[in-house]
Amino acid sequence: MDQSGADEQGAVARVVATPAALKAIAQLIAERGPVMFFQSGGCCDGSLPMCFANGEFVIGSHDVRLGDVGGCPFYIDARQFKVWKHTQLILDVGAGEPEGFSLPAGEDQHFIIRSKVFTAAEQALLDGT
Amino acid sequence: MTVTEETVALGMTADGTFVAPGQPGSVVGVKPRYENFIGGHWVAPVKGQYMKNISPATGQPFTEVARSTSEDVELALDAAHAAKDGWGETSLAERAAVLNAVADAIEANLTMLAVAESWENGKPVRETLAADIPLAADHFRYFAGATRSLEGRSTEIDKDTVAYHFHEPLGVVGQIIPFNFPLLMAAWKIAPALAAGNCTVVKPASPTPWSILKLAEVIQDIVPPGVVNIVTGPGGEIGKALASSPRIAKIGFTGETTTGRLIMQYAAENLIPSTVELGGKSPNIFFADVMDADDEFLDKAVEGLVLYAFNKGEVCTCPSRALIQESIYDRFMERCLDRIRKITQGNPLDPTTMIGAQNSAQQLEKISGYVDVGRQEGAEVLIGGEQAKLDGELEDGYYYEPTVLKGHNDMRVFQEEIFGPVLAVTTFTDEADAVRIANDTLYGLGAGVWTRNGNLAYRMGRAIKAGRVWTNCYHLYPAGAAFGGYKISGVGRENHQMMLEHYSQTKNLLVSYSTKPLGFF
Numbered sequence: 001m002d003q004s005g006a007d008e009q010g011a012v013a014r015v016v017a018t019p020a021a022l023k024a025i026a027q028l029i030a031e032r033g034p035v036m037f038f039q040s041g042g043c044c045d046g047s048l049p050m051c052f053a054n055g056e057f058v059i060g061s062h063d064v065r066l067g068d069v070g071g072c073p074f075y076i077d078a079r080q081f082k083v084w085k086h087t088q089l090i091l092d093v094g095a096g097e098p099e100g101f102s103l104p105a106g107e108d109q110h111f112i113i114r115s116k117v118f119t120a121a122e123q124a125l126l127d128g129t
Numbered sequence: 130m131t132v133t134e135e136t137v138a139l140g141m142t143a144d145g146t147f148v149a150p151g152q153p154g155s156v157v158g159v160k161p162r163y164e165n166f167i168g169g170h171w172v173a174p175v176k177g178q179y180m181k182n183i184s185p186a187t188g189q190p191f192t193e194v195a196r197s198t199s200e201d202v203e204l205a206l207d208a209a210h211a212a213k214d215g216w217g218e219t220s221l222a223e224r225a226a227v228l229n230a231v232a233d234a235i236e237a238n239l240t241m242l243a244v245a246e247s248w249e250n251g252k253p254v255r256e257t258l259a260a261d262i263p264l265a266a267d268h269f270r271y272f273a274g275a276t277r278s279l280e281g282r283s284t285e286i287d288k289d290t291v292a293y294h295f296h297e298p299l300g301v302v303g304q305i306i307p308f309n310f311p312l313l314m315a316a317w318k319i320a321p322a323l324a325a326g327n328c329t330v331v332k333p334a335s336p337t338p339w340s341i342l343k344l345a346e347v348i349q350d351i352v353p354p355g356v357v358n359i360v361t362g363p364g365g366e367i368g369k370a371l372a373s374s375p376r377i378a379k380i381g382f383t384g385e386t387t388t389g390r391l392i393m394q395y396a397a398e399n400l401i402p403s404t405v406e407l408g409g410k411s412p413n414i415f416f417a418d419v420m421d422a423d424d425e426f427l428d429k430a431v432e433g434l435v436l437y438a439f440n441k442g443e444v445c446t447c448p449s450r451a452l453i454q455e456s457i458y459d460r461f462m463e464r465c466l467d468r469i470r471k472i473t474q475g476n477p478l479d480p481t482t483m484i485g486a487q488n489s490a491q492q493l494e495k496i497s498g499y500v501d502v503g504r505q506e507g508a509e510v511l512i513g514g515e516q517a518k519l520d521g522e523l524e525d526g527y528y529y530e531p532t533v534l535k536g537h538n539d540m541r542v543f544q545e546e547i548f549g550p551v552l553a554v555t556t557f558t559d560e561a562d563a564v565r566i567a568n569d570t571l572y573g574l575g576a577g578v579w580t581r582n583g584n585l586a587y588r589m590g591r592a593i594k595a596g597r598v599w600t601n602c603y604h605l606y607p608a609g610a611a612f613g614g615y616k617i618s619g620v621g622r623e624n625h626q627m628m629l630e631h632y633s634q635t636k637n638l639l640v641s642y643s644t645k646p647l648g649f650f
Binding site for chain 2: 113
């Protein structure tokens with residue numbers, strides 16, 4: 001991951017993945033086929049990124065595709081996006097099995113989100129696009 | 130406290146702490162492993178797999194439960210379907226007697242269940258003894274009464290035509306329980322389902338499957354076989370198998386928004402109803418007049434703010450946004466911070482402990498991540514803000530300091546449920562400003578309003594878009610008070626007689642007592 005938050009093209013990415021997360025995604029795809037991510041909110045496991053077999057979760061017309069991680073789409077609810085959009089989401093891996101319906105990030109691992117508040121310069125680039 | 134016959138009988142050590150489940154002298158027995166509870170029996174998982182069950186107090190495993198698969202869900206559904214006709218036809222008096230007997234059994238095992246719940250969840254035993262377990266028992270009694278007092282209605286359409294309305298059971302329902310109140314939330318779901326004449330297949334939360342199995346041990350000779358079935362395992366596997374099964378007539382779920390949508394999606398595929406409770410970001414609003422006198426009420430209001438630390442903040446209705454009128458902010462917050470400093474954190478099984486352990490390493494990590502975001506966003510840490518390091522056998526437990534962040538409502542720490550002992554506090558100018566900030570959220574589950582002015586309290590209560598507005602109180606959960614969300618906090622209600630409608634079909638018999646033909650053909 002580029003710690004500046006920029007992707008390969010130099011644009012500011014709304015979602016990026018750590019090497020550990022990319023490795024877990026590649027392994028999941030090899031074992032189960034393509035996957036997708038949806039950023040959750042609310043109670044219990046809320047705030048965790050949920051990973052599903054691609055197509056398992058029906059994307060609604062008001063969901064926002066934040067970007068792709070490891071070749072997989074990453075979505076968020078449009079209302080949630082409004083209050084999260086000043087932060088970059090960094091997909092990572094944590095210890096322990098997922099507690100909800102999400103696929104694991106490898107054995108005894110789960111996906112997590114770290115967040116970084118965009119700098120004014122990054123925000124300006126995003127707002128310009 | 131010294132070792133007396135009394136403390137030993139209570140399963141306590143010399144310092145008055147309950148002995149951990151499974152240890153010599155504990156009131157809670159622990160088997161090395163637990164199977165699924167299906168058809169009134171303990172049934173090994175088809176694939177023979179088990180998973181470790183951890184106590185968040187120590188971070189150490191203390192037993193194993195079945196790591197079930199979809200085959201086990203099918204077995205539970207078989208048992209439930211075999212039982213549904215018999216249970217559905219049981220008279221209301223008999224059904225209520227079973228529910229009351231469940232309540233009696235819970236009460237008779239109150240200490241055992243309270244210690245089990247505390248050890249598995251990490252919540253302080255003083256809470257499980259005083260709230261979780263007594264409320265669970267009362268919930269069964271409430272629905273025993275509610276189902277007997279629920280009447281079908283009849284309408285005289287005309288002189289010779291009558292529309293009768295009967296409540297009929299749905300049949301077999303699926304219910305998915307969260308980890309924050311494993312036994313109480315199980316009671317909230319199981320009691321109305323059974324009262325309405327349904328059989329249920331219950332999936333406990335993956336981190337907290339065991340205390341419900343201890344409850345099953347207590348009630349297995351009371352509830353007829355197959356009426357309550359419990360299958361443990363990972364949500365992605367058996368949660369999906371249960372929620373998407375065409376063999377259930379309704380799905381009840383408490384959890385987060387994405388899984389809530391997934392549950393409704395599965396329900397749509399099978400054209401069945403769902404009830405989903407998905408969390409909140411509840412505002413707790415303190416008007417200036419709470420400080421008009423230095424009295425018992427002010428003391429109650431201060432406690433009302435500090436209730437964000439109840440159950441270490443792992444509550445869907447956690448009052449995690451405090452809105453304080455700016456004219457009293459400094460004086461009021463000073464009192465609150467003083468009270469927060471006095472919170473004692475430690476072994477959940479010590480009856481003097483006020484805040485225990487977060488439920489899992491995942492939760493602890495999430496809380497830390499949120500406080501980090503808050504700091505980046507410019508929130509000021511008024512107290513706490515770090516993991517709490519405890520000693521001895523608790524050193525690997527999941528503890529977080531009671532924390533207060535001061536900031537503004539646009540910050541993510543004001544907008545997302547952190548599910549930890551983290552309060553986000555801000556100020557407001559007047560009533561309109563309070564309503565604006567309170568409703569500036571995606572969620573609408575709970576809210577609190579504190580004022581000595583009854584008219585203001587009423588106006589605020591009606592203006593806040595939330596399913597429950599606690600007025601001059603907070604965190605009371607009596608049976609009979611409807612609970613559920615506005616906005617994305619969910620769909621449906623729990624905890625009230627109206628639940629019986631949600632777990633019933635309406636049968637209309639439209640009967641003609643006339644002998645005359647219509648005359649059309």
